[in-house]
Each structure stands twice: as C-alpha cells, then as structure tokens.
Amino acid sequence: MRRGFTSTEMPETKSIAVLLSGRGSNFESLLKASRTDALGGTVSLVIANRPGAGGLEIAQNAGIATALIDHKRYASREAFDRDLAAAIETASPDLVVLAGFMRILTPEFVARFENRLMNIHPSLLPLYPGLNTHQRALDNGDTHAGATVHYVNGELDGGPPVLQAKVPVHPDDDAASLAARVLRVEHQIYPEAVNWHLTGRLSFEDGVLHKDRQPVPLAGCLWDGDA
Ligand code: GRF
Numbered sequence: 001m002r003r004g005f006t007s008t009e010m011p012e013t014k015s016i017a018v019l020l021s022g023r024g025s026n027f028e029s030l031l032k033a034s035r036t037d038a039l040g041g042t043v044s045l046v047i048a049n050r051p052g053a054g055g056l057e058i059a060q061n062a063g064i065a066t067a068l069i070d071h072k073r074y075a076s077r078e079a080f081d082r083d084l085a086a087a088i089e090t091a092s093p094d095l096v097v098l099a100g101f102m103r104i105l106t107p108e109f110v111a112r113f114e115n116r117l118m119n120i121h122p123s124l125l126p127l128y129p130g131l132n133t134h135q136r137a138l139d140n141g142d143t144h145a146g147a148t149v150h151y152v153n154g155e156l157d158g159g160p161p162v163l164q165a166k167v168p169v170h171p172d173d174d175a176a177s178l179a180a181r182v183l184r185v186e187h188q189i190y191p192e193a194v195n196w197h198l199t200g201r202l203s204f205e206d207g208v209l210h211k212d213r214q215p216v217p218l219a220g221c222l223w224d225g226d227a
Contacts, residue, residue, distance in 0.1 A: 014041030014198040017093035019084070019101040020048055024055020025183065026099040026120060026190050031062055033191035040198035045091040047084065049103055065091070071103060081109040088113075095197050098152065099190070107154050115204055117152040118197065120190050122182050124164060125150060125219065129157035134175040134182065145169050145178055147186045148220055149193035151209070160209040161220030162202065163193040189223050 016039075018027045027046060033039040046059035047067045059066045067087050074080035080103075088096055098119040110117065123133035125148040137145045146166040153159035165185035169178060196202050201212050209216045 014094045015044035015091065016041060016095045016097050016194060016198070017045040017047065017088050017091050018043055018055070018059075018097045018099050019088075020046065020053055020055040020099045021050050021102040022053055022055065022100045024053065024058050024099065026186055027055045027097075028058055029187035030097065030099070030191055030194060031058070031064075033195070038195060039191050040195040041094065044093060045088070047087055049080075049084075049101070055099070077104070077106055078108065081106045085109055085112055095194060097190075097194060104156065105152070110152055110154055113152075115151060116197075118149060118162070118193065119152050119157070119159070120147060120149050120186055121157045122147050122179065122186065123157075124148060124166065125157060125161055129155075132175075134178040137169065138173060138175060138178065142169055145182055147182050147189060149189055150220065160216070161218070162196065162209065162211075162216065163189045163223055164220040165189045165223035165225070185223065185225070188225055192223070 018030065020027055030039060031043055034042050043064055045065045045067065046055060047069060048056045049069055049071045051068055051070060056066050056068065069080065069084055069087060071080045094116065096113050096117045123137065124144065124146045128136045134145065144166045146164060148161050148164045150161045151159040165188065167181045167185055196211060203210045211221060
C-alpha cells in the first residue's frame with residue numbers, strides 16, 4: 001500500500017562528492033544534471049588536489065562547498081589519502097566521483113569507499129588504461145574510441161565498467177580532435193551512470209555488477225545516445 005511521507009520521513013536527498021585536479025568539465029556536466037534532476041541527487045562537495053584547478057572556481061561560483069588538499073604538502077600518499085577520506089566523510093556522500101582526478105589512490109582509500117567510488121576514463125576499457133589514450137587509439141589505427149564510467153577497484157582503470165560510449169575515429173583526427181569528440185560523450189554518460197547509482201539501479205550480487213538486477217556486460221552497458 002502506498003502512503004504519503006510525513007515531514008520526518010521524507011526520502012533523503014542523495015549526494016555526491018567530486019574529486020578533481022583540473023578544468024572540471026565533467027564536474028560541470030554533473031552539476032548541470034543535478035539542476036534538472038537528471039542526476040538523482042546533488043553535488044555536496046568538490047575537492048581538488050591542485051591549487052588553481054578550474055573545477056574549484058566552477059564549484060565556488062555555484063555555491064558548492066570546496067576543499068583544496070594539495071598533495072604536494074604531504075610526505076606520503078597514505079597521509080594524503082587519510083586527509084582526503086576525512087574531508088569526504090564530512091559530507092557523508094552516497095557516492096565519490098572522480099572527475100579528472102590525477103592521483104593514484106591507496107588500497108586503503110579504495111577499500112574504504114568500495115562500491116561507492118566511480119571514475120570516468122577516456123577509452124573503451126579494457127583498452128588503454130592509463131594516460132595518452134587518444135594517441136594510443138590513433139597509433140593503433142582504431143576505427144572507434146570512447147569513454148567508460150567504471151567503479152574503482154585496486155587496479156588502475158580496472159574496476160567494473162558501468163557504462164561505455166563509442167565515437168567514430170575520423171581519418172583526419174589528431175589526439176586533440178578525438179579527445180574533444182570523446183569529451184562530449186563523457187558529459188552525457190557520467191551523469192547517467194551516477195544517476196543509476198544514486199537511484200539504486202546498480203548492485204553487486206556475488207561480486208558481479210548488476211543493473212536493474214541483470215548482469216552488466218564486461219565492458220559496461222553500451223550507451224545508445226547520439227555521438
Ligand atoms: C576527462 O577526459 C576524463 O575522462 C579524464 O580526465 C579528463 C578530465 O577532464 N579522467 P575534465 O577536468 O572533467 O574537463
């Protein structure tokens with residue numbers, strides 16, 4: 001039987017914390033989606049590890065809480081990650097979203113946020129984990145490139161893919177033109193995948209990622225929007 005909510009049992013608003021290092025265009029796409037309710041929640045905190053990261057300014061202009069935790073001030077990766085985790089916990093987010101966060105995270109950090117830590121990577125994973133993805137796709141003569149949203153585990157860009165988008169590689173592409181085409185689809189698939197998490201459509205059953213109770217293909221669900 002359905003019934004209304006009293007004021008003390010309103011469904012809580014879900015929220016995400018975003019970690020970034022640079023310009024923050026993916027963060028901005030998440031922010032835009034949150035304003036139209038397409039995200040399934042709000043952005044409650046943005047943390048950067050680099051002073052001057054463009055994403056910090058976007059957040060400040062939007063009135064979102066920010067923190068700068070400069071990794072250069074830390075003697076060890078562990079100490080940095082401990083402070084990072086403590087800062088995240090102040091916002092109690094439902095999901096931690098890496099959006100161009102250029103730091104390798106310690107196993108302790110990854111374990112602490114297990115199954116609630118997402119990343120976007122500009123390649124068709126499992127192809128090209130790591131850096132220079134677009135140049136590597138061009139060097140290999142690939143006909144398609146793309147981006148993948150995945151949960152983060154202890155392996156670099158190796159956690160379970162959630163959603164993947166493909167774009168064509170054009171004969172006259174260089175790394176910059178291909179990156180721009182891929183970035184456009186990044187801005188569409190990241191809000192979608194975050195929405196799936198926040199609205200409870202993703203689950204791990206016996207360690208296998210499911211969406212709407214169906215196993216997710218090994219490369220993630222294929223995004224069928226327009227490239
Ligand atoms: C994106 O290409 C993302 O896939 C990668 O880092 C880049 C971040 O760009 N992980 P932006 O800061 O979101 O504009």
